[in-house]
Amino acid sequence: MGKLLISLLSFYLILTAISASASPRLITHLAVSDEVEAAFRNAPSSPSSFLASPTTFFEVQRPIPVPGENPCSTLVLQHDFAYTYGKPPVTAAYSPPSHCFLRRRAPSRIVLEWSAACAGRQFDRIFGVWLAGVELLRSCTAEPRSTGIVWNVRKDVTRYASLFSQPQTLAVYLGNLVDQTYTGIYHVNVSFHFYFDHRQKSPPSSVPAFGSPADMILPISKPLPLNDGLWFQIDNSTDFQGKELAIPRNAYRAALEVYISFHSDDEFWYTNPPNSYISANNLTDVAGNGAFREVTVRLDGNVIGAIWPFTVIYTGGINPLLWRPISGIGSFDLPSYDLEMSPFLEKILDGKMHSFEFGVTDALHVWFIDANLHLWLDRKSPFTEASLIEYKAPAVSSSLISQFKDLDGHFDTNANRKFSASGWVNSSYGNITTHFYQELDFSNRLKFAGNGSIQAVNQSIIYNHGIESMLPSAILYSEEVLQSFPLSLYTRTSDHGSGSYSLISNVTLGFNERKHSGGASGFFFSRLRNLQTGEGVIKVKKNLVTSGLGSTQQIYIYESSEGCYFRNVSSSHYTILYDESEESCSKSSSFRSSEEPSFRWFDA
Numbered sequence: 139m140g141k142l143l144i145s146l147l148s149f150y151l152i153l154t155a156i157s158a159s160a161s162p163r164l165i166t167h168l169a170v171s172d173e174v175e176a177a178f179r180n181a182p183s184s185p186s187s188f189l190a191s192p193t194t195f196f197e198v199q200r201p202i203p204v205p206g207e208n209p210c211s212t213l214v215l216q217h218d219f220a221y222t223y224g225k226p227p228v229t230a231a232y233s234p235p236s237h238c239f240l241r242r243r244a245p246s247r248i249v250l251e252w253s254a255a256c257a258g259r260q261f262d263r264i265f266g267v268w269l270a271g272v273e274l275l276r277s278c279t280a281e282p283r284s285t286g287i288v289w290n291v292r293k294d295v296t297r298y299a300s301l302f303s304q305p306q307t308l309a310v311y312l313g314n315l316v317d318q319t320y321t322g323i324y325h326v327n328v329s330f331h332f333y334f335d336h337r338q339k340s341p342p343s344s345v346p347a348f349g350s351p352a353d354m355i356l357p358i359s360k361p362l363p364l365n366d367g368l369w370f371q372i373d374n375s376t377d378f379q380g381k382e383l384a385i386p387r388n389a390y391r392a393a394l395e396v397y398i399s400f401h402s403d404d405e406f407w408y409t410n411p412p413n414s415y416i417s418a419n420n421l422t423d424v425a426g427n428g429a430f431r432e433v434t435v436r437l438d439g440n441v442i443g444a445i446w447p448f449t450v451i452y453t454g455g456i457n458p459l460l461w462r463p464i465s466g467i468g469s470f471d472l473p474s475y476d477l478e479m480s481p482f483l484e485k486i487l488d489g490k491m492h493s494f495e496f497g498v499t500d501a502l503h504v505w506f507i508d509a510n511l512h513l514w515l516d517r518k519s520p521f522t523e524a525s526l527i528e529y530k531a532p533a534v535s536s537s538l539i540s541q542f543k544d545l546d547g548h549f550d551t552n553a554n555r556k557f558s559a560s561g562w563v564n565s566s567y568g569n570i571t572t573h574f575y576q577e578l579d580f581s582n583r584l585k586f587a588g589n590g591s592i593q594a595v596n597q598s599i600i601y602n603h604g605i606e607s608m609l610p611s612a613i614l615y616s617e618e619v620l621q622s623f624p625l626s627l628y629t630r631t632s633d634h635g636s637g638s639y640s641l642i643s644n645v646t647l648g649f650n651e652r653k654h655s656g657g658a659s660g661f662f663f664s665r666l667r668n669l670q671t672g673e674g675v676i677k678v679k680k681n682l683v684t685s686g687l688g689s690t691q692q693i694y695i696y697e698s699s700e701g702c703y704f705r706n707v708s709s710s711h712y713t714i715l716y717d718e719s720e721e722s723c724s725k726s727s728s729f730r731s732s733e734e735p736s737f738r739w740f741d742a
């Protein structure tokens with residue numbers, strides 16, 4: 139067994155090395171034992187049909203809007219992921235299904251569907267899906283139960299359309315471990331659905347880059363063959379990983395899409411105290427380096443953008459019973475992050491190799507990162523010309539204030555950063571000047587009380603970013619995105635000795651986004667408010683949850699110029715308590731009054 143296996147399983151060692159006294163514990167992820175399953179099955183409220191049918195897990199997401207016609211579908215991969223840890227990714231040949239593309243126009247929408255079934259006992263496993271080395275989906279498995287579970291993830295992959303017109307290799311890495319205790323084998327199908335729209339379309343924009351998928355996508359990931367995921371693994375703050383590549387000399391727009399997930403010692407990085415606290419209190423089971431992390435992207439050694447990631451909680455995280463069957467926000471479809479790279483095209487249009495690297499400030503083992511470079515190419519000219527006008531990347535400004543008496547007290551970590559770049563690119567579409575900016579703000583209060591047995595976090599990440607692209611005579615495209623990621627977590631641990639403990643936990647997790655864009659292809663606005671609250675208690679023995687409960691409530695309100703979606707759902711003990719959903723816009727706007735003052739989308 140290699141180094142990776144040992145580190146993935148490090149939490150086993152951590153949990154078995156617990157002293158009987160109260161002290162902060164590494165917040166961890168867990169699997170659920172058969173006793174909990176049995177308790178649920180014997181509960182008087184359980185209907186008898188409960189035994190027979192598998193539980194359907196889901197992440198609340200707006201259904202992907204598709205044209206009315208039936209899609210043309212192809213099952214690309216069918217595989218049982220048993221002992222796959224440290225093995226090569228499972229691959230399948232994709233070729234454009236001729237029955238789909240024959241004498242038809244390009245698809246107007248492409249949807250990836252992951253459907254999976256599992257029974258037994260298993261941890262949550264991270265996985266990735268790549269086509270031609272380009273990551274299409276980063277996700278985490280649902281944790282099974284003895285009577286079986288099923289779940290399905292649908293993701294709009296239309297932005298990767300250029301890949302689908304040629305034969306490609308599809309790769310899936312899902313590192314699963316199967317033994318006598320952890321028996322779950324994941325049975326998986328991956329399909330693509332192509333939707334065609336025969337209605338009259340509005341004429342395409344005179345500059346396709348703004349409103350159409352890229353002409354070419356270059357992967358910044360590890361190439362096959364390998365015995366792992368195609369992502370790079372970042373272990374510490376001096377570890378920069380990435381690769382060199384050359385791009386076509388006629389690109390006139392570039393955007394870098396970054397996929398990120400955090401694991402092991404940094405799975406709950408936002409709960410990590412500074413190292414001084416750990417050493418002062420001789421703690422052995424707590425991960426450190428403080429509670430702030432920043433992913434940076436470097437082009438030839440220069441930082442070209444920063445990402446302060448959304449705190450995805452995987453299905454085994456904190457209290458696994460919270461995420462059954464409503465999964466945590468982003469857990470089945472982790473967000474990716476776009477950095478506009480057009481201002482930097484001057485640096486890479488020379489046809490030579492350039493290095494793209496990723497790093498994580500204060501990282502602990504381990505972060506999985508890779509990226510896709512989306513490029514729009516000049517169809518009428520083999521060369522474009524570009525120049526960087528201005529580039530401002532001041533360092534992060536941060537502060538840490540602490541107030542402590544022995545184990546109890548709090549840390550306040552605050553950070554902010556501004557980043558901007560402008561540049562022009564001349565092509566046969568005209569001379570386009572693009573400005574890209576980011577404004578990031580982070581605040582985290584990490585509190586320890588009860589002689590370290592209580593740990594609480596209140597955190598907010600605010601990420602505002604935008605693009606403005608101009609022709610000499612007119613604004614070509616502008617986009618503004620305001621995101622906020624609130625998180626609050628409360629845990630109280632009671633140790634019962636010999637590796638058993640009980641844990642009370644309350645979680646509030648939110649993903650809010652307002653977006654507006656305008657250009658030749660029209661105006662668009664959207665607003666999403668997605669909030670989960672959960673509370674529960676578990677008893678844990680030898681890494682397994684032996685009893686407990688968890689309840690989750692979620693409200694999802696999406697309003698946009700192209701439609702709305704509203705969902706109000708709650709679960710407890712694997713049972714849906716209520717589930718209300720609505721796709722008409724009238725319903726969601728009635729909730730407007732309870733929100734912050736209405737946002738003015740267009741001031742002009």
Ligand SMILES: *[C@@H]1O[C@H](CO)[C@@H](O)[C@H](O)[C@H]1NC(C)=O
Nearest residue numbers: 157159160161162545589590
């Ligand atoms: C607090 O915890 C420490 C270390 O875990 C232990 O040595 C100490 O006795 C505890 N203090 C109280 C008041 O319980």
Ligand SMILES: *[C@@H]1O[C@H](CO)[C@@H](O)[C@H](O)[C@H]1NC(C)=O
Nearest residue numbers: 213216253254255325326327
């Ligand atoms: C995968 O597809 C096969 C063939 O259509 C089907 O029998 C099976 O139930 C599917 N499995 C899952 C997990 O969707």
Ligand SMILES: *[C@@H]1O[C@H](CO)[C@@H](O)[C@H](O)[C@H]1NC(C)=O
Nearest residue numbers: 371372373374375376377378
């Ligand atoms: C950081 O991680 C890299 C890659 O695992 C390793 O080679 C290097 O020694 C580490 N550096 C420190 C300071 O631990």
Ligand SMILES: *[C@@H]1O[C@H](CO)[C@@H](O)[C@H](O)[C@H]1NC(C)=O
Nearest residue numbers: 416417418419420421544545
């Ligand atoms: C930490 O451990 C060292 C060495 O084992 C010991 O001398 C010291 O008293 C301990 N400190 C605390 C706060 O327990």
Ligand SMILES: *[C@@H]1O[C@H](CO)[C@@H](O)[C@H](O)[C@H]1NC(C)=O
Nearest residue numbers: 519521522564565566567568
């Ligand atoms: C801009 O690019 C176009 C097409 O490549 C070219 O014809 C034109 O001369 C360029 N303009 C300038 C000012 O270089």
Ligand SMILES: *[C@@H]1O[C@H](CO)[C@@H](O)[C@H](O)[C@H]1NC(C)=O
Nearest residue numbers: 523562563564569570571610
């Ligand atoms: C493109 O526009 C910028 C800004 O207006 C100008 O400085 C630059 O010279 C133009 N480039 C070409 C090739 O015309």
Ligand SMILES: *[C@@H]1O[C@H](CO)[C@@H](O)[C@H](O)[C@H]1NC(C)=O
Nearest residue numbers: 548583584585594595596626
């Ligand atoms: C987090 O915020 C809530 C509500 O404002 C407050 O009750 C709680 O004490 C805060 N927790 C921490 C750790 O600051």
Ligand SMILES: *[C@@H]1O[C@H](CO)[C@@H](O)[C@H](O)[C@H]1NC(C)=O
Nearest residue numbers: 628629643644645672673674
């Ligand atoms: C945790 O949630 C429970 C149930 O909603 C509530 O009674 C309790 O006050 C919460 N505790 C904290 C510290 O937020």
Ligand SMILES: *[C@@H]1O[C@H](CO)[C@@H](O)[C@H](O)[C@H]1NC(C)=O
Nearest residue numbers: 693705706707716717718729
């Ligand atoms: C969600 O549904 C519950 C139960 O019906 C209700 O009490 C609550 O007010 C609803 N919330 C919203 C925002 O509709």
